[in-house]
Amino acid sequence: MRRILEIAGCTLIDGTGRxxxxxxxLRVVDGRIAAVWRNGERPADQQGPAEQVVQAQGKTVIPGLIDAHCHISYGEGKTAEEVDIYGGPEWAAVRAVWNAQKVLQSGVTSxxxxxxxWNVAVSCRDAINNGMFDGPRVFAAGRHICADGGFADYFPSWLGMPVSAEGVLCPTSDEMRREVRRQVKNRVDLxxxxxxxxxxxxxxDASPCFSDDELSCIVETAHGLGRxxxxxxxxxxxxxxxxRAGVDWVIHASYMDxxxxxxxxxxxxxxxxTMTYTANIVQHGRDVGVDPNYIEVKKRELDALVNAHRKAIExxxxxxxxxxxxFSVTPYGQWHAREIELMVELLGMKPLDAITAGxxxxxxxxxxxxEVGSLQPGRWADLLVLDGDPQADIRVLSDRKRIAAVYKGGELVPRTDPVPTRRRMGHERSLAVSSVPLNR
Ligand SMILES: [Zn+2]
Structure with missing residues (x-):
């Protein structure tokens, strides 16, 4: 039997920028959006009675948020060592699915x-898709492909890059090609x-850690394998x-020309x-014990980013x-929508455009x-019912009390109140970027 849900009387922001x-x-049949119409204009082919009608007068319905940058395996680590070494794969995987439910409950449906x-993001994705745990849809990468002296090559050369680290050192084009193939074999999306x-x-003005040929090699191999x-x-x-190498998107671009x-x-x-980590350090770093020099570095970066991105947006x-x-300054379930706020506050984007970005x-x-990302017929009914108008106040997206409901695939997401917390265990800890998590 078909399961039909209708959400009636709302203001609908469909995510496309319209x-x-x-x-x-909004009418949902078997988890997907069947039709959207204005009061009195019900389409002739959408007449059957709904199993459930949610009255949403005075509420705004938007697509479930998509966070394009969430490291589900990092466990709110305070240091590179906590992220890259401590905890171990078994713990990181269990922790990831536990954290993923908090991400979903905050309104992030993908x-x-x-x-x-390790390969935690892929397993987290599969465990959620398999119905074992509640969580958002996950678009998963493996370890960063890195060359010597690259951004993620944090550890001294005499240690090398531990197998548990976020990156994998690939010294030659052949190694890069092979690592891409390995990652695809291990089912990454990205x-x-x-x-x-x-x-x-x-x-x-120094060079990136890859030559143009190396970048092209990675991109061509990945694209050739459909990633x-x-x-x-x-x-x-x-x-x-x-x-120039043809990547699908660039992250940060803080100092772009x-x-x-x-x-x-x-x-x-x-x-x-991906400003939130940087902005949190600039705006709240002192409160959580971030090194003042690091705060200064991040402040310079944020200023440059805002300047460059305003031009790019224009x-x-x-x-x-x-x-x-x-990370410890961006705990799961708390800061995802902050990026959309910052796009409005710092980059001067219209709330509607910032929602489209997210x-x-x-x-x-x-x-x-x-499949997702807009409230149009055919897409999964991943959506938020908001008690407020994000065009008037974008902060409604981060306000748990004003997120009246979260739906994923047409199903109401059960939300625990209060949000579950846990004690960090000794084996996942080292010294800190900050002394306490930057809770909001
Ligand atoms: Zn990142």
Whole structure:
């Protein structure tokens, strides 16, 4: 029997950027959206009675949020060592599915994990899809592909890169090609490149950690196997090289050269700014014991990013939204929608455009735009019922009390109150970026 749900009388923001539809009804059949109409305009083919009708007068319905940058395996780590070494794969995997339910309950119905320790993101995705645990839909990467001296090559060379680390060292093109094939064999959706070199931290005009040929090798191998590619790229030369190599989106682009905006535009390469981690350190770092020097570094980066991205947005570069959830300054379930707020507050985007970035644009970048990311017929009914108008106050997206309901695939997501907490165990701890989690 078909299961039919109707949400009636709401203001509907469909995620595509179209103007909100007032007094709208959304009809869901077997978990997918069958039709959307304005009061009094019910389509002739949508007449059968609904099993359940949710009256949503005065409420706004938007697509479930998609966080394009959530590291589900990092466990709110305070240091590189906590993320990369402590805990172990068994613990990280169990912890990840536990944290994924918090992400879903906060209104995030899909996320991309662009860089996992071990292969945790893939297993987390599969466990949720298999019905074993509640959680968002997951678009999963494996370990970052990294060359010596690259961004994620944190540890001294005499240690190398531990197998548990977020990155995997690939010294040659052959190794890079082989690692992409291995990751695809292990069922990733996405290949993540750790593009910046550490040399760029002190000499911003230095080269990325890959040559153009190496980047092309990674991108061509991944695309040939039907996988998307993204890249950590704060610095201008990395952003430009990545766009030329054909990556599907660039992450950060904090110091991008405005002269390269045309490169991104021509290729329609979106930017996922991922500001929340940086902004949290700038705005709250002192409260949680972040090193003052690191706060200064992050402040300079945020200022540069805002300046560059305002120009990119004005030029029409597509924007995605990702929070960098998973660190001690971005605990799961608390900061995902902060990125959308920052797009409004810092980048000057209209709330409707920022919502599109955090829904439709993210889905499109994953190749999921026909499945999720907008409230159009045929898509899964992943949606939020909001007690408020995000166009008037974008902060409603982060306010648990004003998120009246979360639906995934047409099913109401049960939410625990209060949000579950846990004690961090000795084997997952080292010394800290901050002394306590930055709870909101
Ligand atoms: Zn990240």
């Amino acid at each position: 103007a909100p539809l007032p007094d709208a009804t 996320f991309c994990d662009p860089g996992s320790t 290949v993540k490149i750790s593009g910046d070199s550490q040399a760029q931290d002190t000499r911003p 998307k590619v993204t890249i950590h790229s704060r610095y201008a030369k990395t952003v430009a090289a990545a766009a 405005p002269a390269d905006i045309g490169l991104l535009l021509d290729r329609q390469v979106p930017i996922c700014a 030029a029409g570069v597509p924007m995605m939204a990702g929070s960098e959830a998973g 829904t439709f644009n993210n889905a499109k970048a994953f190749g999921w735009e026909h």
